[in-house]
Structure formats: C-alpha cells, structure tokens
Amino acid sequence: MKKISKSLYWTPRVLAIFFILFLAMFSLDVFDGNYGFWGTILELFMHNIPVFILTGILIISWKREWIAGIIFILGGILYIARLLTTILKNEPHEWYMLFWTLPISGPAFLVGILFLLNWYKKK
Numbered sequence: 001m002k003k004i005s006k007s008l009y010w011t012p013r014v015l016a017i018f019f020i021l022f023l024a025m026f027s028l029d030v031f032d033g034n035y036g037f038w039g040t041i042l043e044l045f046m047h048n049i050p051v052f053i054l055t056g057i058l059i060i061s062w063k064r065e066w067i068a069g070i071i072f073i074l075g076g077i078l079y080i081a082r083l084l085t086t087i088l089k090n091e092p093h094e095w096y097m098l099f100w101t102l103p104i105s106g107p108a109f110l111v112g113i114l115f116l117l118n119w120y121k122k123k
Contacts, residue, residue, distance in 0.1 A: 008121060012114035016058050016068065019107045024051045065119035072112030076105035 027047035035043055054075070061068035080101045087097050 008114075008118050012065070012068070012111050012118055013058070013062070015107065015114065016054070016072070016111045019111055020051055020054050020058065022107070023054070023104075024048060027051070061115070065115040065122070069112045069114075069116030069119060072108045072115065074112075076108035076112065079105045079108070 027044055030040055030043040030047055033040070033043065054072075057068055057071050061071075083097060083101055087094060
C-alpha cells in the first residue's frame, strides 16, 4: 500500500461532511409550516433521509474509499436524472431548472472523484 498525502486523505472526507450538512440545511424549511410537534418531527425525518443515508455511507467507507466514490457519483447522476424527468413532464419545458443540478450534483461528483482518486493512490 502506497503512502498518500494527508490532504488527499482528508479533503474528500471533509467535503463530504460539508456536503451532508449543506443537504441537511434544506430541511430547515419544515419549521415554516404549521405541522404541530409530531408533524414537524416526521417532516424533519423525511427531509433528512438522504442525509442519514449519506452519513451511513461516509462512516462505512471511511476506510473503503471506492464505496463512497461510486455512491456519491451515482447520487449525482440520479439527482440529474430525477430533475430531467421532472423537467420533461412539465409543459412548457423549463430548461433553466437544469442549472439547479450544479449545487447538488457538482459537489457530489467532486467528492466521489476525490474518494476514487484517494483509493487509486492507495492501491
């Protein structure tokens, strides 16, 4: 096993944590609604399911970088595909919505590529 630099080791992990926190921030809009206590708890849980999944993946793949690399890249691709299907269903097509993929899929691709690069360098 090759020795890799500390920055290549820590950068994808720290960026993944920031990305997960960024996604969790979107769940704060739950507090704008009038759901009551248990409704708010349920909505908060539902909004944070991707955050829980990505946190679990990050924990599992802390030493197995290829897992995080593949899943983060697939997550970015799935987000783009989901948004494309939403755009194609709407008439007229709102193509400016494609730019919404950049803040979500862009960091996911970056984190995934950095994890795969880290894995490749260790191999």
